[in-house]
Amino acid sequence: MSRRFTALAASASATAALALAGGAGAAGSMPVIHVALKSDKSITLSGTPTSGAVTFTATFSGKLPKGSTGAAFGIIRLDPGATLQQAGGAVQSHHGDLNALDPYGAIVADGDAPGTIQTVLTPGNYVALNFTGQQGIPPFTAFTVGKSSSPASLPKPAATEASIEFGFRGPSVLHDGTIVRAVNQGYLVHMDSLAGVTSKAAGRKAMALLKAGKDNKAFAYTNGVFFDLMGPASSGAMQQEVLHLKPGYYIEVCFMDTQDGREHTQLGMERLIKVVK
Numbered sequence: 220m221s222r223r224f225t226a227l228a229a230s231a232s233a234t235a236a237l238a239l240a241g242g243a244g245a246a247g248s249m250p251v252i253h254v255a256l257k258s259d260k261s262i263t264l265s266g267t268p269t270s271g272a273v274t275f276t277a278t279f280s281g282k283l284p285k286g287s288t289g290a291a292f293g294i295i296r297l298d299p300g301a302t303l304q305q306a307g308g309a310v311q312s313h314h315g316d317l318n319a320l321d322p323y324g325a326i327v328a329d330g331d332a333p334g335t336i337q338t339v340l341t342p343g344n345y346v347a348l349n350f351t352g353q354q355g356i357p358p359f360t361a362f363t364v365g366k367s368s369s370p371a372s373l374p375k376p377a378a379t380e381a382s383i384e385f386g387f388r389g390p391s392v393l394h395d396g397t398i399v400r401a402v403n404q405g406y407l408v409h410m411d412s413l414a415g416v417t418s419k420a421a422g423r424k425a426m427a428l429l430k431a432g433k434d435n436k437a438f439a440y441t442n443g444v445f446f447d448l449m450g451p452a453s454s455g456a457m458q459q460e461v462l463h464l465k466p467g468y469y470i471e472v473c474f475m476d477t478q479d480g481r482e483h484t485q486l487g488m489e490r491l492i493k494v495v496k
Contacts (some may be wrong), residue, residue, distance in 0.1 A: 224394035271370025277332035329450025376400035382409035385486035401449035415444030
């Protein structure tokens with residue numbers, strides 16, 4: 220669901236490792252939290268998380284488990300008094316529906332490993348999860364975000380892509396090497412991913428097939444390049460990263476499911492994007 224296209228190119232996602240450095244402006248003054256994933260067995264954090272803008276840098280070691288298409292981590296903010304057990308139990312009782320997190324917390328960021336993302340944290344209790352493999356209960360580690368007396372600010376993005384019910388808003392032309400922000404402005408959990416296609420015409424054919432629920436046929440028009448602007452995240456979530464993609468055409472997609480089992484692509488969450496230098 221959330222990383223359907225990565226089955227086409229697990230290695231391609233690794234080559235998309237990002238670096239928010241150099242021309243990232245205020246990025247150098249932001250706290251850096253290092254996330255280390257070891258296969259699907261563990262996740263550890265180092266650094267001192269404080270409120271305000273932060274950078275998460277993720278690494279991956281070990282082997283991907285059989286059937287896994289890539290390594291990923293998620294950051295969940297727990298509501299005051301809520302526990303991870305309550306949040307996990309709610310999702311399980313709703314057959315994996317991440318929207319069931321709402322009474323207990325929210326997914327505030329979701330990124331690939333290796334990779335680097337930026338987001339804004341508020342004071343409170345959090346959990347980092349290793350989503351690699353996505354089988355059973357993922358490894359996790361809890362951490363607390365303290366209040367900063369001088370919170371850092373995010374660098375201004377070159378473009379902002381927003382997810383809504385059921386579509387995307389924002390520029391349809393993105394520039395390689397610039398910071399792109401993804402925001403969930405809807406009420407439901409959404410993801411915002413780019414899948415490369417062989418041409419503009421191929422992209423339109425793939426979108427028509429996705430809307431018809433024919434995902435396997437749509438894959439024939441992709442070129443094996445996949446890039447997460449934001450993995451599955453709750454309403455209000457926001458993160459940004461440097462876009463490193465070859466110029467060409469991509470389809471912007473959300474593969475989350477509705478309660479009746481339809482993917483959001485079937486409801487209009489697919490759009491043609493062009494990446495230029």
